[in-house]
Amino acid sequence: MPVHQERLAYIDSCDFSRYFDKAVELDLISGNVDREAIIFALKQYYAIAMLDPANGHAVSDVVDPLWHAHMLFSEEYAQFCSIVVGEYMHHTPLLKNDDAMRMKVRALYDYTLLRLRECFSHVDERMWPALLDERLICMHKGNQSIYIDMQAARLFPANLALAT
Template sequence: MTIALERPVGTDPTLLVTPEVADRLTRRIVADHPEISPETALRIVGQAAGFIAASGRQPGQSLAPSNLVDYGWHAFILHTVDYAQFCEQVVGRFVHHVPTAADDDQVPGGPQAAGQRTVAAITAAGYTVDPDLWPDVADCNQCYDGCTDSPNSGGKC
């Protein structure tokens, strides 16, 4: 008996980006965070790609990256052409970065619950989760206190 899976299980999310984009983002992460090795930065790029792909396919689920994965998301966003192309090709729409307040009801259950939802969503999307890069949930403080994806950015930050 043959079983066909709709999505591959455990696909390395680094494969979602071209080698050129992965290299650009890896170099950006290392430049911004010199304490991170190039090898770890590449792993961060992969997890950020998996996070963006999973959260973009499940809008409104209040998914959030870990602190380390958020470095990858921010690096990707800075490369707007690459980011927009990635979103369109992988998700089919632009995935907005929407910081939220810690007491905002957009993050039900708080950071720990958001982290669990996010890891589950990445796994459900068929991507491998690198547990060493998911010990926490990001505390973005550019405008508010957290980062999530939302299809209704409303022009925030």
């Protein structure tokens, strides 16, 4: 679909090197992390959010710090989200003592890995590892009442168990 092609091309064209540099500057990530791999992994995450807006997704603890750094550039992040999914994509941290939320993020992370592998020929396991529950970190919301611009073009069906 053209809407997907246009938005995927936009994601791909964005230069995330400033966000990587900010994450390193703030010690959110090590300068030894593979810059191109982590940037590509975050772009994959945004692409999945756009392709599958009716369902929530969870990011890896490896990629999450780069997402944080992107959000620090709040105006740029808000504009990026508006172009990619039609509205602001909120970050929801996992509360480790909330068992129900941990179970939800576990399901969302496993689902996100599944969708990544379906949509991309390369999913870097350094960026998207199989995580133990202790390493689960956060998610973004997805359901049929948000990201309205993308609902008609979504590639995957809504799953109430994955809606947030």
